[in-house]
Amino acid sequence: MVCGAALAALTAVPAQARDAERSAPHWEAKDTGTTAVRFRGLAAVSRDTAWLAGTGGTVLRTTDGGDSWRNVSPPGAGDLQFRDVEAFDARRAVVLAIGEGEASRVYRTDDGGATWTESFRNTDPRAFYDCMTFFDRRHGLAMSDPVEGKFRILSTSDGGRSWTVLPDDGMPAALEGEAGFAASGQCLVSAGPKDVWLATGGAARARVLHSADRGLTWTATDTPVPAGDPARGVFALAFRDRAHGLAVGGDYRPDQASPRAAARTGDGGATWRPAATPVHAYRSGVAWLPHSRTAALAVGPTGTDLTTDGGRTWRTVDTGSYDTVDCTPDLGCWAAGERGRVARLESGTGMWVLGR
Template structure:
């Protein structure tokens, strides 16, 4: 019953979201638990935030356009602009934070526009720990296994996705050998839409989401990026469509979600589930009603999943089999923290925390 108690949810909702609903829950049961809503936390800016790193219910970091990085230490009641100096022309699309003082932020773009910054003092100072010098590279996402080990991924260079590795918490980065990476398809790429095109689970497993080509695929590593396998998903794929976000509850159970950002209100072939770590993907009976760019599992929940996109937010209580939209506002990315707080961020400075009602 603890799942949403600290978020002020009633005991009934807490039990439901904690997994009291069986894995075969029907859509009606999903509907009964959708008294959730987003409580906006004004940021005082119109920046689009596609990068979101929530540490706990008090501390969260945002990465957005116009070189903007914001931080809150009071649950979103106030935000501090801690943007790296000289970065106003860059776009922060992903950010990973370990606590109120330490964060790693990624900017996207061709050539030298792809950079990684690190702070250890709450954003008072930043160190540029990586700047891309390969004209063909375009970095999309960054993710960490723990406070020390992490990866960043780029669109293909010479026919293969390029991966960076760090072992010192983002202070330095090394391009991993490409020998263990399967060949990319023509036009295949990642989508820097929510910071969730590269995700991790546990100490060694990571996944990369792709689209843009004839097939939407998912790459998997079980050795921190040294070697990879790839599988096809049933999601539709073309230059504006594919897998935009991955979310794994553990190293076996996950969802791939996306759609076509040029058709945000439709979601044909935009969701798949896996129970074997991404080797195989299945289409569930139901999916959200529009393109979704971000997803996250509810903490300590067997089957609770949130998904967000420009046309709304959705809840599943049975591991992504059935969904119910509970909000129509626009968000790009979503995450939940171990102390049971869920956050979302998106266009026009929109940031919110999940609440009942």
Template sequence: MRRMGKTLRTLLTGACGAALALAGPAAVPARAATPAPGTAWELKNTGTDARFRGLAAVSRATAWAAGTKGTVLLTRDGGTTWRDVSPPGARGLEFRDVEAFDARDAVVLAIGEGEASRILQDGGTTWTETFRNTDPKAFYDCVTFFDRRHGIALGDPVDGRFRLLETHDGGRAWRPLPTAGLPAALSGEAAFAASGQCVVSSGPRDAWIATGGAAVSRVLHSTDRGRTWTATEAPLPAGDPARGVFGLAFRDRAHGLAVGGDYRAGQPSPRAAAATGDGGRAWRTAALPPAAYRSGVAWFPHSRTTALAVGPTGSELTTDGGRTWRTFDTGSYDTVDCAPAAAPGAGCWAAGEKGRIARLVAP
């Protein structure tokens, strides 16, 4: 099982990143290429070629991005300028997730086997390493927060169970969560560290885990901050280490979206998105799905029906809660995030390869 999980991780790192090239025509439904009028990404000049799979939208003006070569960037002026706030000595780390509370406080997660998996807290002025994995079999993927104090981090299965950490002080300290409440992992099952969305939360206690690499794709749901979990099959592509659910987004504890597919170039992903209205107990496949594999998804602020999905071959918009998706951009992005509805001037951002970060321009 660990060998399968390692294969799944390897496919998203190193030279195999080239597999995220443009998918073939077979992956694109005929109607999905119809543009969404007035919606567009506005690329920003970041001055780096790092690949960003970690993204945290604080507002329309403020966003954080975390990626390769230990790079962490921060903007406070809508992307006009970017401040390099990378942790000192972190160039060898591979950041895949960042969770930010404001323009000063953030938590970043680095992936990798053994001690390569780390969590650092604060940012902007100083960074403190608050967790370093010492188990050579463990590999951490994503982190999420329920509020400014409480959060969990997800690791791939070890001895048949996913690994979980919890914090009660905003990421300053982490401790393992019991695994007895987790369902047994399937053969080959793991999480994709592709967009910082393999574990997500909504409200004070609900969290969800996205999985792939096994015979079926699954979404796990907890209502008690990770103590106990239930598992549901998701109708996204499965049966291969390159297939599964790559990203999740919940606008409340009931309504969620799942995206994924098969990220290998030229491989079709005919069911790249699904939606739930009951917290993940049941999922329905999109009637008109995204054009191909998608790795990130986010709900619009102040909307109950509008959301974005992104991947290496383009971006889609849904205005009906995930039933249908329309392509509005063909650029490459790995992750997407929208600021909380309560944030002043809430906005949406996307990030990906070669230093690409963009802010959404919407009608």
């Protein structure tokens, strides 16, 4: 497990000297070759391989740690807004385009983006798909904002090659104005073979919905993250197992404060506790650090926050703008955002200390 003390070097005090700063984990920018695309979709496969999905129907892929990027965008997708990408390896990936009606689509590739197949196109003008997640290489879900008063769930059992709308009998009623936020591809996340969580906002209360049977039945729980406005709520979730999760969000408007915009759970989302020291501003993405029980990163347009105590306290460690973050078991963490920004977490001396 990544030692919290080593990660805390991100915020080393001046007395700890320049050597500590050089060896501390830090974001290292990777040139994607574009400043015109906002990447809210990110799938980290390894330290070498990552997929990006963004505005203008753009999909990029790297297999050399970000030294070079290949534009593998689906043909004819220039008018679409990709907000989520889920990748199984360097060749197989699924991307989600958001929007009302037919703007919501899913594409899949099996050859590294050389060719794509459109596997779903929404034909219901009331639906607006936000996020998707996969339990394994075959089984996955996508979620839409409420239709007829309930969140709509789309299911696949063949790796995203085909999709079916699930019955909504087991879905609780949505609150007035409640919706998901397509800000980072992390409003729908899973852990293990069957557990999945859905983050909401825009209503009087910000909630997290949990299903333990791949989306057939759900329970809804209030979180302490402030809501009460269409721009406020929980924007991103991360679960390191089926019990321990983090929620971040706030108010995405840059002129509005985002107090109490972080929460944690230790019981699979049945209850949520506010962070004693929350993230310092609106955060749209969150990820547990590899092999750690206590360390995680949260990102947003104004910076990156770090927790080393399981979400009880957070502190800002970087002021760069990122929308989404994702980590891999081989100690690879990636972040992406506006103006083509992409970075990988690096350490000057390779300092990833393992321990409890």
